[in-house]
Each structure stands twice: as structure tokens, then as C-alpha cells.
Amino acid sequence: xxxxxxxxxxxxxxxxxxxxxxxxxxxxxxxxxxxxxxxxxxxxxxxxxxxxxxxxxxxxxxxxxxxxxxxxxxxxxxxxxxxxxxxxxxxxxxxxxxxxxxxxxxxxxxxxxxxxxxxxxxxxxxxxxxxxxxxxxxxxxxxxxxxxxxxxxxxxxxxxxxxxxxxxxxxxxxxxxxxx
Numbered sequence: 679x680x681x682x683x684x685x686x687x688x689x690x691x692x693x694x695x696x697x698x699x700x701x702x703x704x705x706x707x708x709x710x711x712x713x714x715x716x717x718x719x720x721x722x723x724x725x726x727x728x729x730x731x732x733x734x735x736x737x738x739x740x741x742x743x744x745x746x747x748x749x750x751x752x753x754x755x756x757x758x759x760x761x762x763x764x765x766x767x768x769x770x771x772x773x774x775x776x777x778x779x780x781x782x783x784x785x786x787x788x789x790x791x792x793x794x795x796x797x798x799x800x801x802x803x804x805x806x807x808x809x810x811x812x813x814x815x816x817x818x819x820x821x822x823x824x825x826x827x828x829x830x831x832x833x834x835x836x837x838x839x840x841x842x843x844x845x846x847x848x849x850x851x852x853x854x855x856x857x858x
Contacts, residue, residue, distance in 0.1 A: 692813040693839030694849060695795070695831050696822045702844055704822045705729075708791055710846040711820060712746055715789050718854055723747050724791030724820075725779060725805075727754075741767070743775050743793060747782065772804055780808040783815055789853055792821040800830035813838070818853055 698704040708726045715722045725743040728751065741755040752775055756768035783790070790812045798804030805821075812819050823831045831839070842849050 691838075691840045691852065692816075692818060693809070693835045694818065694820045694852060695835070695839050695841045696820065696849065697825060697828065697841050697843055698822055699825050704844070705793070707844055707846050708793065708820070708822060711849050712791055714846065714850045715853060718850070720788040720853070721786050722789045722791060723779070723782065723787045724789075725775060725793050726791060727793040745779075746791065769798070772798065776805045776808050779805070780811055783808070783812055783817065787812075787815075787817050790817050790819045792819060795821045795823040795831055795834070796827055799834070800827060806834075820849065820853070 696704065696707065698707075705727050712722050712724070712726065724746045726746065728742045728744050729740065740753065742751040742753050744751045752771060754768050754771045754775065756766045756771075779790075790808075792805050792809060794805075795809070796804070799806040799809070809819050809821060828841075831841075840852065842852070
């Protein structure tokens with residue numbers, strides 16, 4: 679698998695992974711990619727993570743997913759109090775969001791953007807079946823994954839994916855070249 683594929687290659691790539699590290703502005707990059715693709719005339723759907731104010735005395739921000747099609751936001755963090763260690767995702771909210779997104783897939787979508795491929799997707803949960811369904815429908819999928827899940831990402835896509843760094847222009851260029 680190429681780290682940075684030749685963007686002049688026009689063969690379709692069903693999966694585009696965006697490698698990032700903790701603290702990188704991945705959500706802003708996904709927003710930029712979605713906006714650029716929409717402006718180019720492609721139908722874009724998906725979920726992008728947003729963060730709000732800190733919750734109580736926890737150092738974790740209120741995490742939400744924003745639906746690109748509707749603009750609606752869904753809380754996905756589970757505040758467990760000051761004594762909890764680290765941030766906690768609300769797995770029920772993730773399951774509901776994934777189910778809603780999967781049901782919304784149709785032939786009118788060119789690109790699906792998924793905020794993360796992480797632990798739950800590595801275990802066959804979360805947005806994994808949504809990603810699989812989109813690929814089966816011929817929809818290109820852009821999904822972010824942290825470096826600590828790089829091996830899981832590669833195992834999941836089995837050669838059907840390309841990986842990019844934090845380069846919105848390269849990602850948009852790759853999708854635009856393969857979607858024409």
C-alpha cells in the first residue's frame with residue numbers, strides 16, 4: 679500500500695484512510711474535505727466529530743457527531759464524573775448513529791465521510807458495517823484513523839484502501855479524479 683498514491687491514477691479506491699495522531703486537527707480536515715467535495719458537485723454524506731465545552735470537572739470535552747446531510751448533532755460522550763479515568767464514549771449513541779447512517783445510504787451518495795476507524799471498528803462494531811455497506815454500494819469512503827490503529831486499518835481494508843496524511847487537497851484530488 680502506498681503512503682501517498684499518485685493522484686493522477688484514476689482507478690477507483692473504495693477506501694481512503696486519513697492517518698492522524700492525537701492532537702492533530704483531524705475534524706477540521708474532514709470538514710475541509712467535505713466542503714471541497716460538496717463544492718465540486720459531489721454528494722457527500724457522513725458524520726464528523728465536534729467538541730463542545732468541558733463537562734463539569736472532567737477534562738474531557740462534550741463529544742458530538744454532526745450529520746453532514748442534516749446538520750444535526752448527537753452527543754456521543756458519556757460523562758461519568760470527576761473520578762473517572764479518561765473520556766468515555768457512549769457506545770449506545772455510537773450504535774444508534776451508525777445504524778441511522780447505514781440506513782441513509784442510497785445510490786445518490788458519491789462520498790461517505792466517517793469520523794473515525796478505531797477500537798470498535800477493529801472489533802467489528804461501531805461504523806464497520808456502515809463502511810462495508812457503502813463500499814458494496816460503490817460509494818467512496820473517507821475515514822480517519824489514529825496511528826495506533828494503523829495495523830487494524832490495513833487489515834480491515836485488505837488492499838482496497840489508500841492512506842493519506844493530513845493533506846486535504848491530496849484527498850480531494852484523489853476523490854475528484856476517481857469520481858469523474
